[in-house]
Amino acid sequence: MSQSNKSTIAVRNGIDADKHHGAVVPPLYLSTTYSFADFDKKRDYDYGRSGNPNRDILADTLMQLEGGEKGIITATGMAAVHLVTQLLNHDDTLVIPHDCYGGSYRLFTSLEKRGLLKVVVLDLTKPESLEQIAEIAPKVVWIETPSNPILRLTDIEAVVKAAHGCGALVAADNTFLSPALQNPIAFGVDIVVHSTTKFINGHSDVVGGAVIARTKELGEELAWWANNIGITGSPFDSYLTLRGLRTLKVRLKQHEQNALAIAKYLEASPFVEQVYYPGLASHPQHELAKKQQHGFGGMVSFDIKGGLQDSAAFLTSLTQFSLAESLGGVESLICHPATMTHAGMDAQARLEAGVGDTLIRISVGIEDVEDLLNDIEQAFKKIQPGNQGDSDSAKDFKLSPAHTVLW
Numbered sequence: 001m002s003q004s005n006k007s008t009i010a011v012r013n014g015i016d017a018d019k020h021h022g023a024v025v026p027p028l029y030l031s032t033t034y035s036f037a038d039f040d041k042k043r044d045y046d047y048g049r050s051g052n053p054n055r056d057i058l059a060d061t062l063m064q065l066e067g068g069e070k071g072i073i074t075a076t077g078m079a080a081v082h083l084v085t086q087l088l089n090h091d092d093t094l095v096i097p098h099d100c101y102g103g104s105y106r107l108f109t110s111l112e113k114r115g116l117l118k119v120v121v122l123d124l125t126k127p128e129s130l131e132q133i134a135e136i137a138p139k140v141v142w143i144e145t146p147s148n149p150i151l152r153l154t155d156i157e158a159v160v161k162a163a164h165g166c167g168a169l170v171a172a173d174n175t176f177l178s179p180a181l182q183n184p185i186a187f188g189v190d191i192v193v194h195s196t197t198k199f200i201n202g203h204s205d206v207v208g209g210a211v212i213a214r215t216k217e218l219g220e221e222l223a224w225w226a227n228n229i230g231i232t233g234s235p236f237d238s239y240l241t242l243r244g245l246r247t248l249k250v251r252l253k254q255h256e257q258n259a260l261a262i263a264k265y266l267e268a269s270p271f272v273e274q275v276y277y278p279g280l281a282s283h284p285q286h287e288l289a290k291k292q293q294h295g296f297g298g299m300v301s302f303d304i305k306g307g308l309q310d311s312a313a314f315l316t317s318l319t320q321f322s323l324a325e326s327l328g329g330v331e332s333l334i335c336h337p338a339t340m341t342h343a344g345m346d347a348q349a350r351l352e353a354g355v356g357d358t359l360i361r362i363s364v365g366i367e368d369v370e371d372l373l374n375d376i377e378q379a380f381k382k383i384q385p386g387n388q389g390d391s392d393s394a395k396d397f398k399l400s401p402a403h404t405v406l407w
Helices: 003-012 053-066 077-085 102-113 128-136 156-165 216-229 235-245 248-268 286-292 308-315 347-352 369-383 392-397
Strands: 070-074 093-097 118-122 140-144 169-173 191-195 209-213 272-276 299-304 333-335 359-363
Touching (some): 003 053, 003 248, 053 070, 053 235, 070 216, 077 102, 077 191, 077 216, 093 128, 102 118, 118 128, 128 156, 209 216, 248 369
Parallel strands (some): 093 118, 093 140, 169 191
Antiparallel strands (some): 070 209, 299 359
16 A cells, blocks of 8 residues: 555545535544344444444544554553453463553553463564564564654564464554554554554544454454453544544654654754664664654654753753653653653663663654754753753652653
């Protein structure tokens, strides 16, 4: 499927399909229940948790964009992650990457503590992990590429080959790139997971998730579980998410253009220790990114020089970036993963994943890039990272260990 075809599918799927009144945009169906055509004769829909037209249009659109056979829309991104774990029993092993999103890590390890599955953590960027997968023979291998927040890449094709060789399924979190920039199913992945809250919706106003299965059989099993445990998405959220999805390709083009400009600026800055963006030629996995992605996305992370006090002072000196969790909206967001998005990981796990006190993650929006660059520059000049002592701003920035972890 070409990128132009994807743009057309995102814009046109479900359009002008109303047979009753000729509505161009699919109507919103809020009904919780649907009448039977006759005794023991059900129509396409009977109850809102089990099926809804708006949810189905969104699921079908994402299914087509990912190249799968079945799509399921969930109430949240974490509900989508949780849905995949329903495929495992207490004696099944789930392999996860050492640097996966903190919320996913927290869920997987919590389920293990309850005895519902077994978890093995591997660095999937290392070649030896492929042999380890074969030795472990897990039920599911979970990959996240690019990873959150270091933007490390996993060689999808290599992991799929190793996993399928021992009978394992492969599930890929594709949230950071969306189906516009990466299609894991094309490399043999069995399940693709999205937090549709992010780039797919693109406007920071709807929470949701999606699971796309490579085969209809696997998709039907996941759909059964989604209905069974009651995590399907609402009609209105599906309606709004589909509206956001219509502009996915054009939004991502600007996200990526701005992100590359910011990454290049940060790479040349004397106040930055290291930049993480696969679109830079200096990124160690730049060639892999070109091989398995259609673009490099709108996420940029970097280590600022200095310590926690420098991170705090920088983050609170910006005016064009909102200090907030989540990502993928048209507005630029910035966060401190160690105390925000990845606070759900224990300190040792965070350090092993490379999430230290100086790491900063940017979800680059679609504003005028000169405004964004000027804002970063004024913040750097104001605080002079690497020369800060302990400051009140750093103390104010520290968050409670009980802080809620989001994406």
